[in-house]
Each structure stands twice: as C-alpha cells, then as structure tokens.
Amino acid sequence: MRPISYSRATDAATAVAAVSSDPTSEFLAGGTTEIDLLRQNVLHPRRLVDINRLPLTDIGTTRDGGLRIGALARMSEVAASPLVRERFPMIRQALELGASAQLRHMASMGGNLLQRVRCPYYRDAQSSCNKRDPGTGCPALEGFSRGHAVLGVSDHCIATHPSDVAVALAALDARVHTLGPHGERTHAFDDFFLLPGDSPHREHPLEHGELITAIEVPATPVARHSLYLKVRDRASYEFALASVAAALSVVDGTVADLRVALGGVATKPWRARRIEDFLIGAPANRDTFAQAARGELADARPTLMNAFKVELARRTVVRALETLVGDTGRSPA
Numbered sequence: 001m002r003p004i005s006y007s008r009a010t011d012a013a014t015a016v017a018a019v020s021s022d023p024t025s026e027f028l029a030g031g032t033t034e035i036d037l038l039r040q041n042v043l044h045p046r047r048l049v050d051i052n053r054l055p056l057t058d059i060g061t062t063r064d065g066g067l068r069i070g071a072l073a074r075m076s077e078v079a080a081s082p083l084v085r086e087r088f089p090m091i092r093q094a095l096e097l098g099a100s101a102q103l104r105h106m107a108s109m110g111g112n113l114l115q116r117v118r119c120p121y122y123r124d125a126q127s128s129c130n131k132r133d134p135g136t137g138c139p140a141l142e143g144f145s146r147g148h149a150v151l152g153v154s155d156h157c158i159a160t161h162p163s164d165v166a167v168a169l170a171a172l173d174a175r176v177h178t179l180g181p182h183g184e185r186t187h188a189f190d191d192f193f194l195l196p197g198d199s200p201h202r203e204h205p206l207e208h209g210e211l212i213t214a215i216e217v218p219a220t221p222v223a224r225h226s227l228y229l230k231v232r233d234r235a236s237y238e239f240a241l242a243s244v245a246a247a248l249s250v251v252d253g254t255v256a257d258l259r260v261a262l263g264g265v266a267t268k269p270w271r272a273r274r275i276e277d278f279l280i281g282a283p284a285n286r287d288t289f290a291q292a293a294r295g296e297l298a299d300a301r302p303t304l305m306n307a308f309k310v311e312l313a314r315r316t317v318v319r320a321l322e323t324l325v326g327d328t329g330r331s332p333a
C-alpha cells in the first residue's frame with residue numbers, strides 16, 4: 001500500500017503553492033481520471049490537493065460576447081447552460097456525447113482537458129510506454145492499435161487524444177487561462193496540446209503546479225450553426241473512433257465561414273485548417289466537402305489495424321458538413 005496525503009485548498013494561490021512546491025503532488029478535481037489511474041498504478045502522486053472548493057465554477061459571457069467557463073464547472077453544468085446551448089451547440093453536443101451522466105456530473109472542464117490517453121499500453125503499468133516511462137518504447141506501433149491516431153503521430157507514440165469537448169473548443173479558437181508559480185498565463189488552444197514528437201510524456205506546456213482557472217471561447221457567430229458528430233463502436237459511453245466539430249455558414253450556395261476540428265483520429269484535438277482553407281469561398285456541396293476531407297487526411301499515417309479510420313474520418317467530415325447544409329436549426333446529434 002502507498003500512503004497518500006490529502007489536503008483541501010480554499011483559494012487558488014494556496015493550491016498552486018501546495019502543488020508547485022512538491023513534485024510528488026497533484027491537483028484533484030472530479031477524480032474520474034486521477035483516481036482511476038492511481039488505482040491502476042499508472043500515476044503515483046504522494047499528495048493530492050483537492051481543488052473542488054475553489055470558486056472556479058462560473059459559466060458566463062465575456063465583455064466581447066464570448067463564453068467563459070470556470071475550470072471547475074462540471075461537464076453536465078456546461079452542457080445545460082442556456083448560453084452554451086444557444087450560442088455554441090457543438091460544445092453542448094460534445095459534452096453530452098461523452099462519458100456517462102454520472103461521470104459528467106463529477107468531471108470538471110479543466111480535468112477534461114488534462115485527462116489521459118486511453119491507449120491500453122499506457123494504462124497497463126506492466127507494459128512499456130514512452131508516454132508513461134520515456135525511452136521504453138511504444139508497443140502500440142506493432143501491437144493493438146485499432147483506436148489509435150492517424151494524424152500527428154510519431155515513431156514514439158500514436159495514442160489518440162480522448163477528449164470530445166476539446167475538439168469543439170479547438171474549432172472555436174478557445175484559450176486556456178492558468179495561474180502558476182510564476183503568475184497568470186493564457187494559452188492559445190492549439191499550443192496547449194503538444195504533438196508527441198520524441199517526447200510524448202510532455203502533453204501540454206503547463207509547469208508543475210500550474211492550475212487551469214478558466215477556458216474562454218471568443219464570440220463566434222458561426223458557432224450558432226454548429227454540431228459535433230461522434231462515430232463510435234456503441235451509441236453511448238464510448239470514446240470516438242472519429243469525430244467532427246463543425247460550424248458552417250453558407251451564403252448563396254458558397255461557404256462563407258467555417259470551423260472544423262477532428263477528434264478520435266489525432267494525437268491532439270485536430271484543427272482541420274486544410275479543410276477550412278479549401279472550402280471558404282467554395283461551393284457548399286458533397287464534392288467539395290469530400291475533396292477538402294481528402295486533403296486534410298492526406299498525411300495520415302495509419303497502422304494496419306486503424307487504416308479504416310482514414311476513410312471513416314473523411315466520411316464523417318462530409319456527413320457533418322452535409323448535415324449542417326441541410327440543417328433547419330434542429331440538433332442533428
């Protein structure tokens with residue numbers, strides 16, 4: 001048995017000081033990732049600093065009409081927010097299509113961004129894994145890799161980023177606000193998630209003890225007409241094989257504005273800029289959507305087991321965009 005000490009922080013500065021001063025300590029929010037991995041002997045904190053009493057639960061508008069979500073707002077609270085439902089349907093859908101109702105009541109937004117990969121080798125403390133134990137190898141490259149990534153992969157790691165809501169947030173240029181040992185910082189969403197490269201153990205740019213305080217989404221009018229489409233092995237309680245967060249505005253048959261990000265197929269929430277660049281100003285039809293999707297997946301590096309994801313991702317993009325073109329305002333999810 002490993003002893004673990006537990007303390008409860010009541011303000012953010014104390015929480016940051018407690019974790020940053022002790023390399024063996026970690027924050028505890030809803031615990032739906034942290035406690036699982038602690039039990040599985042994958043994470044080994046000696047001290048947990050409970051942050052659930054910090055006043056970081058607000059969901060509201062920013063001065064410029066954007067959305068600000070406190071890091072400790074629960075997934076279910078954010079999904080139920082009238083503001084989110086009306087202005088950012090893709091965020092609501094991504095949240096409601098993730099995990100289970102019970103988990104969504106426990107799980108916080110900050111914890112969701114920092115949840116760990118579902119690669120079975122990472123989660124098996126007996127296996128080698130470059131992400132868990134740098135330099136030991138990646139058995140997934142030659143092993144079981146059906147759920148793994150085809151975009152953003154390296155010779156050191158092919159684990160898929162598991163979050164659904166992070167895909168919607170990537171499409172919307174969200175920013176992550178933090179408080180760390182050296183003060184406040186703001187991270188652009190695309191820079192927040194690191195590609196595995198040759199250091200897959202580094203997943204984000206946070207210092208040890210840097211606390212996520214809020215997630216901010218800029219005002220994005222096109223997001224009112226958006227969706228999150230998730231394809232998975234079963235209809236609920238399952239991670240994505242491929243997913244698409246998309247917001248689309250079409251004027252006179254031409255794509256006027258577009259945001260697209262992919263999930264389930266990449267090592268980080270994948271902003272599909274090639275699709276956006278190709279389609280803005282192009283006719284909004286199946287052919288152009290399919291061409292754009294082919295371009296985005298052109299650099300895919302699948303394994304034998306997950307090669308199906310390349311075609312699945314292309315089709316999911318086309319279906320998401322066609323759904324938005326035909327959408328009358330009802331949620332397609």
Ligand SMILES: Cc1cc2nc3c(=O)[nH]c(=O)nc-3n(C[C@H](O)[C@H](O)[C@H](O)COP(=O)(O)OP(=O)(O)OC[C@H]3O[C@@H](n4cnc5c(N)ncnc54)[C@H](O)[C@@H]3O)c2cc1C
Pocket residue numbers: 026027028029030031032033034035036071072097098099100103106107108109110111112113114115162163164165210211212213237238239240
């Ligand atoms: C069975 C199951 C199914 C799931 N299915 C899905 C799914 O389909 N889609 C999906 O997106 N997710 C899914 N999840 C993941 C779930 O959404 C995450 O476990 C959850 O969001 C993590 O939030 P938490 O508050 O419980 O974080 P915790 O477990 O408390 O923390 C997770 C990590 O983040 C750190 N942390 C937490 N909050 C902060 C903060 N504010 N600042 C800095 N560090 C912080 C912790 O130290 C820890 O390392 C599933 C989880 C389970 C167990």
